[in-house]
Amino acid sequence: LQDEVIRSAFGESSALVASAQSIMRDNGCHKPSSPSLAIEDNLMVANCSYKANTAWGKEVGWRYGSTVEDVMTGLKVHSLGWHSIYYPPEQPAFIGCAPRNVLDSLVQNKRWGTGLLEIPMSRLCPLL
Template sequence: MGLLYGCPVEDVITGLSIQCRGWKSVYFNPSRKPFLGLVPTSLSEALVQHKRWSEGDLQILFSKYSPAWYAYGKISLGLQMGYCA
């Protein structure tokens, strides 16, 4: 569970809020991979992970941090649509 926003996918809200404060995004692709993690190893684990992400995204959509109204006028419409997806 996310600590700052009380949402399991709080990284989405964090990215949205810092972009709304004027930060700019860049694409960075280093030659050496900086993070190596674990991925679900079975279909059931992958489905549980996707369910968790979907629930978190739906929770964001109906919260005060929804890109539809939280980011309105602060970032471009294209970025808003990207965060909605």
């Protein structure tokens, strides 16, 4: 039964399930048996559909439905008592694309401005 509960919460990744079981038993993180299995599991978990129909997707994943989902996710995580740190990797992990012209820049800034207006209206607003 415990395995079924963990799979319904964390999905079908054997590595993620094994790691969750290990942590729940206070044994620390589970180490994958081989690098190729670790890569397979990472690709499975990184898939956009991985979190569908799991508690992982509902409680841990990104807060979708907003143009500022990163901010809303951060507010949700902090409202649950988590703390953030700044960790700059040696090699940049994500390099975004800048708007190519003034019109694209205006459209992007409008999206961000509209999205940021959602924050005071949200139940996650830190001012309330």
